[in-house]
Amino acid sequence: MNPFVLVQPRSHAQAAKVMAAGGSYRLPVLKAGGIDVLDHLKEGLLSPDAVVNVRRLGAEGPAVTRLADGSIRIEAGATLAQLASDPILLADATVVAQSAGSAATPAIRNIASAAGNLLQRPRCWYYRHAQFECLKKGGSMCFAVDGENAHHAIFGPGPCHIVHPSNLAPALMVLDGQVHLTGSKRDRIAAADLFHMPDKGILSEHNLEQGEVITHLTLRPRPTSGFHAVKAKQSFDWPSALACVSLRVEEGVIREASVCAGAVAPVPWMLPRVGAALKGAKATDDAAIAAAAELAAEGAKPMRDNGYKVALLVASVRRATLRALGRETPSFREIRP
Amino acid sequence: MSNQANTDAATLPPLANRPLNIGSSMNDDASRLDALAKVTGAAKYGRDVHPANALYIAFVRCPFGAATLESCDVDAARAVPGVVEADVSKRQGNYHGATVGHVAADSPLSLRRGMAALACRWKRKGDVVTTIEQGIEAEPELPVDAKAMIEQAGDRTLDATYSTEVQTHSSLETHGACVDHKGDSAVVYVSTQGTSSARDGLDEALGLPASKFEVVCEYVGGGFGSKLNGAGKEGMLAARIAAKHKRSAYLFVNRAEEHLDTGNRPSSRTRVRVAFEADGTIKGGHIQTWGGVGPNRGGGGVNVPSGRYRLGQITTAHADISLNGGMPRAFRAPGHPQGAFAEELMLDEVAARCGLDPLALRLRLIKADAIREMAELGARLIGWDKRLVNGAQAGPIRRGMGMGVTSWGRFPSSVDAEVVVNRDGSVEARTGTQDIGTGQRTVVGIVTADAMGVPLEAVTVRIGRSTLPPGPGSGGSVTTVNSAPAFMEAGKAAATQVLELVAGRTGAPVNELTIAGGEVRRNGAKVMAWKDACALIPDTIIGKGRNTQKTVAADKTTGTSGGAQFVDLDVDVETGVVKVHRIVAVQACGRVVSRKLAESQVIGGVIQGLSYALFEHRLLDRQTGAMVNPNLEWYKIAGPKDMPLIEPVLWSKDKEAAGPRPLGEPPTIPTAGAIACAIYNAIGVPVRSLPITPDKVLAAMAGKGGAK
Numbered sequence A: 001m002n003p004f005v006l007v008q009p010r011s012h013a014q015a016a017k018v019m020a021a022g023g024s025y026r027l028p029v030l031k032a033g034g035i036d037v038l039d040h041l042k043e044g045l046l047s048p049d050a051v052v053n054v055r056r057l058g059a060e061g062p063a064v065t066r067l068a069d070g071s072i073r074i075e076a077g078a079t080l081a082q083l084a085s086d087p088i089l090l091a092d093a094t095v096v097a098q099s100a101g102s103a104a105t106p107a108i109r110n111i112a113s114a115a116g117n118l119l120q121r122p123r124c125w126y127y128r129h130a131q132f133e134c135l136k137k138g139g140s141m142c143f144a145v146d147g148e149n150a151h152h153a154i155f156g157p158g159p160c161h162i163v164h165p166s167n168l169a170p171a172l173m174v175l176d177g178q179v180h181l182t183g184s185k186r187d188r189i190a191a192a193d194l195f196h197m198p199d200k201g202i203l204s205e206h207n208l209e210q211g212e213v214i215t216h217l218t219l220r221p222r223p224t225s226g227f228h229a230v231k232a233k234q235s236f237d238w239p240s241a242l243a244c245v246s247l248r249v250e251e252g253v254i255r256e257a258s259v260c261a262g263a264v265a266p267v268p269w270m271l272p273r274v275g276a277a278l279k280g281a282k283a284t285d286d287a288a289i290a291a292a293a294e295l296a297a298e299g300a301k302p303m304r305d306n307g308y309k310v311a312l313l314v315a316s317v318r319r320a321t322l323r324a325l326g327r328e329t330p331s332f333r334e335i336r337p
Numbered sequence B: 001m002s003n004q005a006n007t008d009a010a011t012l013p014p015l016a017n018r019p020l021n022i023g024s025s026m027n028d029d030a031s032r033l034d035a036l037a038k039v040t041g042a043a044k045y046g047r048d049v050h051p052a053n054a055l056y057i058a059f060v061r062c063p064f065g066a067a068t069l070e071s072c073d074v075d076a077a078r079a080v081p082g083v084v085e086a087d088v089s090k091r092q093g094n095y096h097g098a099t100v101g102h103v104a105a106d107s108p109l110s111l112r113r114g115m116a117a118l119a120c121r122w123k124r125k126g127d128v129v130t131t132i133e134q135g136i137e138a139e140p141e142l143p144v145d146a147k148a149m150i151e152q153a154g155d156r157t158l159d160a161t162y163s164t165e166v167q168t169h170s171s172l173e174t175h176g177a178c179v180d181h182k183g184d185s186a187v188v189y190v191s192t193q194g195t196s197s198a199r200d201g202l203d204e205a206l207g208l209p210a211s212k213f214e215v216v217c218e219y220v221g222g223g224f225g226s227k228l229n230g231a232g233k234e235g236m237l238a239a240r241i242a243a244k245h246k247r248s249a250y251l252f253v254n255r256a257e258e259h260l261d262t263g264n265r266p267s268s269r270t271r272v273r274v275a276f277e278a279d280g281t282i283k284g285g286h287i288q289t290w291g292g293v294g295p296n297r298g299g300g301g302v303n304v305p306s307g308r309y310r311l312g313q314i315t316t317a318h319a320d321i322s323l324n325g326g327m328p329r330a331f332r333a334p335g336h337p338q339g340a341f342a343e344e345l346m347l348d349e350v351a352a353r354c355g356l357d358p359l360a361l362r363l364r365l366i367k368a369d370a371i372r373e374m375a376e377l378g379a380r381l382i383g384w385d386k387r388l389v390n391g392a393q394a395g396p397i398r399r400g401m402g403m404g405v406t407s408w409g410r411f412p413s414s415v416d417a418e419v420v421v422n423r424d425g426s427v428e429a430r431t432g433t434q435d436i437g438t439g440q441r442t443v444v445g446i447v448t449a450d451a452m453g454v455p456l457e458a459v460t461v462r463i464g465r466s467t468l469p470p471g472p473g474s475g476g477s478v479t480t481v482n483s484a485p486a487f488m489e490a491g492k493a494a495a496t497q498v499l500e501l502v503a504g505r506t507g508a509p510v511n512e513l514t515i516a517g518g519e520v521r522r523n524g525a526k527v528m529a530w531k532d533a534c535a536l537i538p539d540t541i542i543g544k545g546r547n548t549q550k551t552v553a554a555d556k557t558t559g560t561s562g563g564a565q566f567v568d569l570d571v572d573v574e575t576g577v578v579k580v581h582r583i584v585a586v587q588a589c590g591r592v593v594s595r596k597l598a599e600s601q602v603i604g605g606v607i608q609g610l611s612y613a614l615f616e617h618r619l620l621d622r623q624t625g626a627m628v629n630p631n632l633e634w635y636k637i638a639g640p641k642d643m644p645l646i647e648p649v650l651w652s653k654d655k656e657a658a659g660p661r662p663l664g665e666p667p668t669i670p671t672a673g674a675i676a677c678a679i680y681n682a683i684g685v686p687v688r689s690l691p692i693t694p695d696k697v698l699a700a701m702a703g704k705g706g707a708k
Ligand SMILES: Cc1cc2nc3c(=O)[nH]c(=O)nc-3n(C[C@H](O)[C@H](O)[C@H](O)COP(=O)(O)OP(=O)(O)OC[C@H]3O[C@@H](n4cnc5c(N)ncnc54)[C@H](O)[C@@H]3O)c2cc1C
Pocket: A029, A030, A031, A032, A033, A034, A035, A036, A037, A038, A054, A076, A102, A103, A104, A105, A108, A111, A112, A113, A114, A115, A116, A117, A118, A119, A120, A121, A165, A166, A167, A168, A212, A213, A214, A215, A236, A237, A238, A239, B633
């Protein structure tokens, strides 16, 4: 790690000024919790001359608030731990609380921020190791294609086959989330427009411009929403597949459904066909829910070693839907001493 | 059937079976003597030692499975301010992590800059071998006798291939050494499993006679067999550089290097072809094994058949396959967990083919009576009667039970023990062994206190220095087995010398005097306070004890520790995820020194076995040969939420053994096999390849590559 200047801005707007192109630093990096930024510094994937620390900004106010128009506001610096236990989210945006609470480990959740979680970089083992000059680092090949791809994408044409790592992003997608910005002319971008596929730009996964800083997020409340992730290991592991579902249910019938998957494609992967199939189904119609979940597999093009993720995705979608409906999902026995 | 009722929870006694273990040891309640130092950080490991003005050293390593160093700017590295040495002597690497040179600099930052300035350009070589399958030219023919036996058996044969992946030791404290150079003498802090032996060879490297330096190793953050090679190449290089520059030198490898180049449990492939009878009796057959080792052959043995079961006439053959990967080293019961996995799952497959309960079959095949009794006890404790036949369940969550057995023999090791009694009544127990996390420091204290009749608090244990009397290395489960007799002897000798002084002063016959409750007593009545007795000592008292090959040979009682483990788990068949709920581990270890430490060894062995069964996998990239997961993120190790309720049961009926018996290795042997059997029981198809990850469970259930 090379020496750098640590900048402690007093506001997001000030941070945006430091970050703006043509500012005082050649390669400034914005850091919130720093979980992902520090990993990059240690592996030598980033060598900033300035680290702009926004971690404590807004920490004195509430992490989550209800706005006058009924929407919910989440501060950029809210920690995953705060989101997981927030009463407003637990009541009215369950999928956010559940997805935040399932991410990473308790220690990481205490530090990791909402904005940082959305913008963290992929965990692809070729990207993360300096000796692989892969597409994402400006190299000429994706090593996963003929290499080790058990944890790579089952959707998308490439040429890069990362999966989007964020738990929070798909939750935001199914609640029509908005990402609020400072530092440029626009003041927000829809969560749905935040990310792009690799064929639209490989060096970065998101559509923010240099100098744009996230101030907060807003989203639509949806009490009937749910999350499910499948992890091989229950501590300190990444989901092999996850699903976020939000539903509007009237008189026992699903009227609206929005479904988004994570860890299966280079971006949070919307599943509109599943949503359409859920519409009109009775909340108690297990067969219809299962049939809708099967549609999640449509269009999947697994690589050599990741075909199993298709089944995990289908199971995640079905279980997230059941969870949104407050129904029981298959779960292991509980054994306590 | 969706959620299975939580039927067991209510019937489990609090704290599981631990009450079974109460009263089984010399000291049931003692906690580790260094527990507080370790949790507060007061304990300083070798890695924590940073002498002033030290040089920091790193190896230059090959980043791929096979590559040629095309260019490397040694002069640029030497020109970096602070760099004192840069040397790259080799141009080829045949595994990721192979060392080709080093850089030494006066700070970690200069070192990093020096390494970067080398700007090594590596050209990958074409093909790399990353799996055993790749290296096998042809499946071997059956030997004639086995072939005849198998042909004759008709349908009653099993032909199955079991495989396991490379497991790295993943020691929390990485390998390395720090030389505190003091001009004409030195202290060498090494993270080692052999304090006394780590001194060998350092004299030459340091340019100092053995009398002028000391190896210090007060605390070790894990080794599991990978730190039995003296000072290691890390320590030797640090010593050479320290000698050359007459400065202190520090070389501890980082997490990635720890995975790449400090040893591992090699991968394995076991092809079993056996014939059996309708009642499950195994007539025999042939077992061919392969071990996936480093570029040089050697170290890939697979311990199957284990000899724990009657398997008829078995012939065996073994071949090591060279991989473009880091070399193996001894790893907690080398060759055993991989062999036990194949053997236990094979037995469950034979039992299923014969329509037999696998416990019933094993009770017939187990050779040792003690292990059979342990299996019967373990079966009762796990609730084996609730086990359903393989694959009998429907629904997304299916329950499985499985079992496996273990044993480990006693190896002799020489130990010199000294027990010093000071005039103020304090006691020191001294030997040059080390505590690699097993609790050896505490064991020495407890045995000494027990032998003398003084409280544990009165004993200060001195270990981890090469200037102490030679102590045992920590490998092969020998440390407690061999040091306990030496400290019993030394403790008794020291106590006797004190009692002789008391006898001289009071006229009481020495053989009627005892030490207890802080007093010297005769027939239970106080003769003198311990402190007053010690005040009679003219200078200090040293009691000596020695354990040798001869001591061990003279002890005709059993030297073997047997055991049996039972697993109760769930498999989510929609996702392939496995959740282990309970593991009952019945384990013999002769006379138990410390209940808590013994339980802790068993629990640790089970955890390592569970992690091996479900998660651990050194993954080499098939194209470049680089390890893609040299970290603790994608090299997965079981974490808190993956822990089952582990119930160690210390086998109290082990009266055959005169003293402590091996305990470090045996509890990690059967766990993976027992888990694989339980998964087979749950889903009805065997998964014959470790680690048993969701993809493999789903593929087995879909009929792809599970049972053939
Ligand atoms: C072992 C492990 C397991 C994990 N498991 C999971 C998991 O299951 N699910 C999951 O979702 N994540 C997981 N993570 C990732 C972790 O949640 C993220 O790294 C973390 O949320 C990042 O948040 P941070 O605040 O630390 O971000 P930082 O590391 O500080 O920043 C990350 C990125 O966001 C940018 N950024 C931060 N704040 C702003 C802002 N206000 N405006 C604009 N840009 C900003 C930074 O510039 C940087 O590019 C895991 C991590 C580890 C180490």
